[in-house]
Amino acid sequence: xxxxxxxxxxxxxxxxxxxxxxxxxxxxxxxxxxxxxxxxxxxxxxxxxxxxxxxxxxxxxxxxxxxxxxxxxxxxxxxxxxxxxxxxxxxxxxxxxxxxxxxxxxxxxxxxxxxxxxxxxxxxxxxxxxxxxxxxxxxxxxxxxxxxxxxxxxxxxxxxxxxxxxxxxxxxxxxxxxxxxxxxxxxxxxxxxxxxxxxxxxxxxxxxxxxxxxxxxxxxxx
Amino acid sequence: xxxxxxxxxxxxxxxxxxxxxxxxxxxxxxxxxxxxxxxxxxxxxxxxxxxxxxxxxxxxxxxxxxxxxxxxxx
Numbered sequence: 001x002x003x004x005x006x007x008x009x010x011x012x013x014x015x016x017x018x019x020x021x022x023x024x025x026x027x028x029x030x031x032x033x034x035x036x037x038x039x040x041x042x043x044x045x046x047x048x049x050x051x052x053x054x055x056x057x058x059x060x061x062x063x064x065x066x067x068x069x070x071x072x073x074x075x076x077x078x079x080x081x082x083x084x085x086x087x088x089x090x091x092x093x094x095x096x097x098x099x100x101x102x103x104x105x106x107x108x109x110x111x112x113x114x115x116x117x118x119x120x121x122x123x124x125x126x127x128x129x130x131x132x133x134x135x136x137x138x139x140x141x142x143x144x145x146x147x148x149x150x151x152x153x154x155x156x157x158x159x160x161x162x163x164x165x166x167x168x169x170x171x172x173x174x175x176x177x178x179x180x181x182x183x184x185x186x187x188x189x190x191x192x193x194x195x196x197x198x199x200x201x202x203x204x205x206x207x208x209x210x211x212x213x214x215x216x217x218x219x220x221x222x
Numbered sequence: 223x224x225x226x227x228x229x230x231x232x233x234x235x236x237x238x239x240x241x242x243x244x245x246x247x248x249x250x251x252x253x254x255x256x257x258x259x260x261x262x263x264x265x266x267x268x269x270x271x272x273x274x275x276x277x278x279x280x281x282x283x284x285x286x287x288x289x290x291x292x293x294x295x296x
Binding site: 003004005006007010011086089090091092093094096097101102103106118119120130131145146147148149150151153154155157158161162163165166168169170174177178179 | 227229230231232233234264266268271272273274275276288290291292293294295296
C-alpha cells in the first residue's frame, strides 16, 4: 500500500504543499493584488490633484484597479464551472457511484450545487468537475485549484469522484499536483460564483469555522 | 462479493468480481487488476468518508476497489 499520489512524479520540481506554503502563497497573492491595484489608484488620485482635467484618465485607471482583481477572482470561479455532459445513462451511473462515496449531507449539497464538500487537514474542500476550492480553516481565504482527470469523456460524477479519491488518498499531494488559479478572500470569489455555488461556498465556510472553534486553543496556536 | 470497478465514459464498468476464499475468481481478479494498472489506471480503496488509499496489489479482503485515471493540473 502507498499513500503518496503517483501523479506527484510528474511535478517533481514542486515543493509539497503544506500549511506553511499555503499561508505564504496566500500572502503572495494578497501582495500581488495590492501591487496591481495601489499604483493605479495612486496614479488616478495624484493626477487629479495635479490637474483636475485628468479626471477621465483617472477613471480609466480606477476601472483597471477594480478590473484586474475581479479577473483573477473570475479565474478562480471558473474552477467550479460545470463541463459538457455525456449521455444521461452514464451521468446517472456516475452519480450513483459518487453517492456511494460521500455522506448524506454531501450528496444533498452536490445535488444542489454540483460540488462535493470534503473536510481535510488543510481546510474544507469543495470538489467540482474541473477543480477544487480549498476554504482555509478561518473561513476567510479560499484557494482555487484547477485539476482534472486525464480522460475528457468521463461523466460529471466520475470526474468529481476521480478528484475526490485522489484528494482522500493524499491531500497535500493533491494540492501540489493541482494548478493554483486564484487565492484570495472568500467574498471576492463568492461574487463571481453563480447563486447555487454560493450556497456551497457558504457551507464550506461555516464548516471550516466550526472545525476551528472545536479545536483546543493550544492546537490552534501551533 | 467483492468488485473491481473502473470509472470510464459509461459511468463505471465492473472489471472483475471475486468471493473471498474462492481462489479461481480471486486469481482472475488479480490478473484483471494488473492489466488495468498496466493500462495506466490507478487503484484506490475508499475507507469511508474522508479516507482512501492507493493500492498497487489487489486487496482481496476489500469489498470495492476503484480504478481511476491519473489527474493533472488544468
